[in-house]
Amino acid sequence: LKTMMSASSSSSSRSIPTPASPPPPIILAPSSTIPNFLDQYYATSTFHFLSTTKEKLQQFVAERVSAMALSSSPSSTQNDSPESSQQQGTPARDHNHHRATSVPFPVAAGTSDPLVLHVDMDCFYVSVAQASDASLRGRPVAVCPAGRTGGTSEISSCSYEARERGIKSRMLVHDALALCPNLEIVACDYPKYAEVSQQIFEIFTQYSGAVQVVSVDEALIDISGCVRPDLLAYEIRHMINQRTGCPSSAGIGPNVMMARMATDRAKPNGQFILSHDTFQEFTKDLHVRMLPAVGEATVAKLAALNIEKISELREHDKDGLQRHFGLKTGLRLWELAHGIDHTHVPLQISDIESLNSNRKSVGTQVSWGVRFASLHEAQSFLLDVAKEVSQRLKNIHKQGKRV
8 A cells, every 4th residue: 555645835724524434454564563663664765865865955955055146246246247246256147047156157258158077976875875885895895774684674775896786776685695705784863964965065155046856966057158167177076086085976958858868878976968969979889779768669669669778769750659659758759869958957947946845745754564453443553654744844835735
């Protein structure tokens, strides 16, 4: 049973009716026998950590950028021209992109060409553990929620040394140990991950106000107009490593898709630049599944047309692809094959005030151990879940209308 509650951002509420008769009794299970089950679930749930921490990081980035925009408003910089502000390294606003920058990178005068920097931490959970314990460096290491070495525990992240031995994320720990008996198992440290994540995003916002929180260890940054993006990427990665002890990889491109593809090439602990001029050569032997939003169903349809590589997809005209895949999907495939991606990096100044105002729902879910021996246990569990949703609403200063 998966329990999901959501609440819209308005002020009224509706009670939950009690069933007329209790359901048939079922087998007793963890949620009804473990004290404080929900607290323990959330404390060891990677999904819960990722979703809640991402929300906090989005709010953190929004507040940082708002503060920078205020400090760089015309009233606070009326004695300095935009040109002198950029030369002196003081906060300046890019009026074309509604972007605030606090430690500005050199910007080419008059340029409006978009440029995206994608930064992704390398084996983030493992890197945080290795930064705290140097003895783990260079060894096969895996991280799982409770550091357990048996049962159904799954690996959340693993080092490159572990990957070389066939170990992957979401693999059962006992299966991983069968492949690599000397695998070091480390428990997840969610508070530490959250602390390091905030340090990383604080660095990002020093360079641009247009920062998209992709995940707790990954960001897209608008650096349009940057004269030396390679030096900027190196400086950001160096600062991250100096402050956190964790390595990162970076990709640079004229759009989000190319930046992401460049990061894939850069890993681990490197950086790579991809441009429109180099895109065709770069992708000539890459499989179509390397394109964003191309899932297995689309891969199968493309294979039926004898299309496996991006270069083969590029040989097909737009009209032909639209006949096979429909107007929208066909156009999207054609554009991606030619390096065209209209995805923008959000969280620009005009978007920040509406970060939570346009939110349609707030919810939580529990996807393991939800079994009950009585209706009373089910109602008690539902009340605990409702309290969690209520707290999340309070955190963003909203009230619910429907449950």
